[in-house]
Amino acid sequence: MSSFIIRRSRGRSLLLWKTHGFKITTSFSPSTDSLSASGFSSFLTRSFKTTSFGFVSGKISHLNQKFGNFVCSVNGSVSMTRRPLSSEAVAVAATCDGLTVERIIANQWPILDENESDWKSHAAAIAQSIQVIKRRLQWKKLLVRLKVLSAELNKPDLWDDPVRAGKISREHGSLTGKMKGVMTFERELLEHIDMLKLAKEENDSELESETLKALMDMRRVSKEKELEALLSGENDRCSCYIEVQAGVGGTDCNDWASMVMQMYKAWAQRRKFSVTVVDEMPAELAGIKRATIKVNGEYAYGYAKAEVGVHRLVRISPFASGKKRHTSFAAVAVIPILGDGSTRVQINDSDLRIERFRSGGAGGQHANTTDSAVRITHIPTSITATCQNERSQHMNKASAMAVLQSRLDQLEMARQTAMNAQHTQSLTEISWGNQIRTYVLQPYRMVKDLRTNYEVSDPDSVLEGDLDGFILSFLSSSLDKDDTEH
Incomplete structure (x- = not known):
């Protein structure tokens, strides 16, 4: 039996993989983890039934493309380092075969009822919600403003005026939080699509069903996020x-x-x-x-x-x-x-x-x-x-x-x-x-x-x-x- 240990950066999760049964366990800290645990764990908590080590290598290669860089060895440890994503990188986030939110919208997949088991329909609905959210947040202006605030925060004399510095820091933190929330949601959609395609390739009906359910859940959450984007003003939470x-x-x-x-x-x-x-x-x-x-x-x-x-x-x-x-x-x-x-x-x-x-x-x-x-x-x-x-x-x-x-x-x-x-x-x-x-x-x-x-x-x-x-x-x-x- 070969075992693989995968550690997320900053010790936020620990995954134990075992071949010949490919049992996976995971622990997360959702309160501090910017990566949505729901999207990640839907794949990682699965038990893959295989005896082919080549299959393991394929999975590692696939995850290399999706989640970051792996260093792996048989009967050894596998370390995973998540690459930090800048706003520019996330703007072109894509699945392994190059599918992006913009391309999903351009494909004009029909949007069916929420209860229908059509993953393309759910993906199209979620992609449209992401587009609406970005428009409501005035995405381009947000990025420009964030760049200006970042430049201000890097000035050596910023804290000569503590009141102004505090205001800039709070605004920067607020805008960064909004941007990361959308980026994470967009990335989660693409990861689910990758997982669903992988499940189809492996004829894994259980994983396919779990991932489809996760997409359906995301679709419901996307409507809540659209509403949240309506209330994104400086004092709206008051x-x-x-x-x-x-x-x-x-x-x-x-x-x-x-x-x-x-x-x-x-x-x-x-x-x-x-x-x-x-x-x-x-x-x-x-x-x-x-x-x-x-x-x-x-x-x-x-x-x-x-x-x-x-x-x-x-x-x-x-x-x-x-x-x-x-x-x-x-x-x-x-x-x-x-x-x-x-x-x-x-x-x-x-x-x-x-x-x-x-x-x-x-x-x-x-x-x-x-x-x-x-x-x-x-x-x-x-x-x-x-x-x-x-x-x-x-x-x-x-x-x-x-x-x-x-x-x-x-x-x-x-x-x-x-x-x-x-x-x-x-x-x-x-x-x-x-x-x-x-x-x-x-x-x-x-x-x-x-x-x-x-x-x-x-x-x-x-x-x-x-x-x-x-x-x-x-x-x-x-x-x-x-x-x-x-």
Whole structure:
């Protein structure tokens, strides 16, 4: 019996091969291994039944082409050194017979249902997903930016300015992580194709079945990765504040603003985000004049940013006589909460005006009898933040400061990126002309997004928080509009 030991670089895996049964065992450290364990182990955990040493040599030769360089000897050790892959090398990654993701797409293999046992169909679907992901990540710009950042990191005086150096280092790490994720997924697809062809050559139905299943799993994962690519912005992973303000129009607009806020609370709960009411100003008769909620959860801002703008309601007014149709408006702003605890704007105490007042409410035994509510104004910008929902003045002040900090950070982002229309400085600055969506309850029933023309005929489901269709449609259209970007 001959045995072969294969060690992955940096001791990340240990493989024991034995001829005359060709038993293979493997151990991985998925948390640190950039190579996907699922793709690699689907081949390496197989037991090949053979007594031909020539067959072993063939396998070693094949793996030489796929996984790196081997040094092997009978009754000795086989060491494997994985070649580091640069972004340029991965851009032309190919199977042993020269098949690349680009060629898979060019072949125009028909894409069948996910349950069909056609490996070409699965490969074509995965290849298309990889192409979509690269386009959404603006692949060419990403590589150019990564090159610029790498040059900056190599400058000897970089850390003379620690703040700037830290920012460059974090951006470089983030972009590198995105690129490696796509590169690994692309390489995994090509490795599965190689394994499947090898299984067919060896008439190994079990390996063929395992590899086909792995491709089917990859196809399902590819759709998740497409969605992740939609949320690749700098602050998309952050939690956020959602602010709603009623338009000019009396009780109908106040009631509509309350409906919009309830819609976002329901949406957040559907997505398993936690919701905290930061501030709420009730209207005299019904609804609210304005309200702010804090939505905690990964990618809360990435999703909710699609909702910034003016929402228009058309219905028969329940508050006016004559049963006439009434149009109401509510403005929505979404502000990211920087997840790393960093801030873009330093707030000086001397720039703040802090006012304390008695919280509003329904009255009666629940009326607030102390001046616990807090309003903080940033004098240089006139931006304000209010909180009256916490138990104490101290807690209200802390919450109001957090909202003010996020608003000022948002203002700075808007200034730096010259995108003031998308990054709201304050709710009052949203123009009523920026209508993004119309909700019609009478005489017919429909909700339509004016930016994408996406529409549904069930307004009740939308008002109960079913917003993902509108959100994903907007995010997709905004990132997929340039089909030439890879």
